[in-house]
Amino acid sequence: MVNYLLMITADLENLTNLQPQGGCDDPSFSYFFNLICGRCGEQTQRETCVNLNETVPLTGKGTANLIQKCKFCGREGTVSMIAGRGKPLTQEFAEEGKCVPLMLFDCRGYEPVGFVFGGGWKVESVTGTRFEDIDLSGGDFAEYDEKGKCPVMISNLRATFDVVK
Numbered sequence: 001m002v003n004y005l006l007m008i009t010a011d012l013e014n015l016t017n018l019q020p021q022g023g024c025d026d027p028s029f030s031y032f033f034n035l036i037c038g039r040c041g042e043q044t045q046r047e048t049c050v051n052l053n054e055t056v057p058l059t060g061k062g063t064a065n066l067i068q069k070c071k072f073c074g075r076e077g078t079v080s081m082i083a084g085r086g087k088p089l090t091q092e093f094a095e096e097g098k099c100v101p102l103m104l105f106d107c108r109g110y111e112p113v114g115f116v117f118g119g120g121w122k123v124e125s126v127t128g129t130r131f132e133d134i135d136l137s138g139g140d141f142a143e144y145d146e147k148g149k150c151p152v153m154i155s156n157l158r159a160t161f162d163v164v165k
């Protein structure tokens with residue numbers, strides 16, 4: 001079985017603990033990415049959206065977060081999310097250019113690629129000011145921390161899916 005661990009990092013200026021609004025296992029936080037079919041190698045043209053709240057029953061037993069047929073070859077694949085692996089991105093990790101895990105995906109018949117940053121993030125400044133419901137779909141975030149009297153910024157967002165065996 002192959003799982004994919006979504007790893008993220010960013011440049012954080014005077015900020016720390018970047019994570020989904022409701023914490024790392026926020027049930028309503030949406031993940032957007034593309035899928036590559038394991039049989040024909042075609043990539044989906046529209047991003048897939050999954051979150052922990054939405055599940056679909058599998059034939060047989062259990063549930064998945066997505067069941068989708070490949071538009072090119074017709075093969076059915078599934079994506080299941082496995083909670084409990086996510087960690088906030090701290091300033092220390094960001095400064096070293098290290099990635100932190102965000103979510104683990106069990107993908108059958110598909111390979112996930114091209115994670116897209118969307119809305120629903122939170123972060124705090126090094127002086128403790130909280131910034132909530134941040135939309136990162138534009139690629140960055142810039143504000144001024146009144147308490148710390150310093151600019152704060154999120155930029156250079158990066159994400160990869162690492163294979164976990």
Ligand SMILES: [Zn+2]
Nearest residue numbers: 037040070073
């Ligand atoms: Zn296919």
